[in-house]
Amino acid sequence: MASRQQLLRLTEEAVCSICLDFFTDPVTLNCGHNLCRSCITQSWEMKEINSCPECIEVFPERNLRINRAFATLAEEARKLKLDPKEKESKPHCEKHQEELKLFCETDKKLICVICRDSREHKTHNFLPISEAVEIYKEKLKSSLDSLTEKK
Incomplete structure (x- = not known):
């Protein structure tokens, strides 16, 4: 499919x-x-x-x-009633075709809510994608500032 x-x-x-x-x-x-x-x-x-x-x-x-x-x-x-103007859609899980809404901190990857409940991710920590983006933006900015300072 x-x-x-x-x-x-x-x-x-x-x-x-x-x-x-x-x-x-x-x-x-x-x-x-x-x-x-x-x-x-x-x-x-x-x-x-x-x-x-x-x-x-x-x-x-x-x-x-x-x-x-x-x-x-x-x-x-x-x-198929596809929308020709839908250029950029939200990313979807390859396994479940569900929208990726969570960031698995343990595996450092995006997952869907069905994956979150699977055995593979049972003991992992999760964040909503928007929160993960903010955290990693701050880390990236900090690293960039440090590199700029060293340069």
Whole structure:
């Protein structure tokens, strides 16, 4: 079964860089980038120049090739009801697909609440991630100050 992170990466491939939504009638430019036909057409009409919005390559002709593979990919992503605008999601546990909410001080890693109750972490100490971040920020700042002073 695919993890949430894998699904989000797959979703990114089915999203137009102009409208930031799933491709509609996707086309491939000569540079290899893919966009919605209407998005690139409108972009070219507004700029009055045929260039790729991603790599800025200029094309003498408007050569748009239909990309059926991306059309299929976008359609499948729509069926999964994935949010194309959800770029950064919270990290999830590989074992349980739960959101990582705790920091295990003993193992020095993020864990979910199900992992916390497992035998593996039974005698360990935990902190909410936000508290752990503050503690480690202070330690890092202290180390940086010390190094700066030595320099």
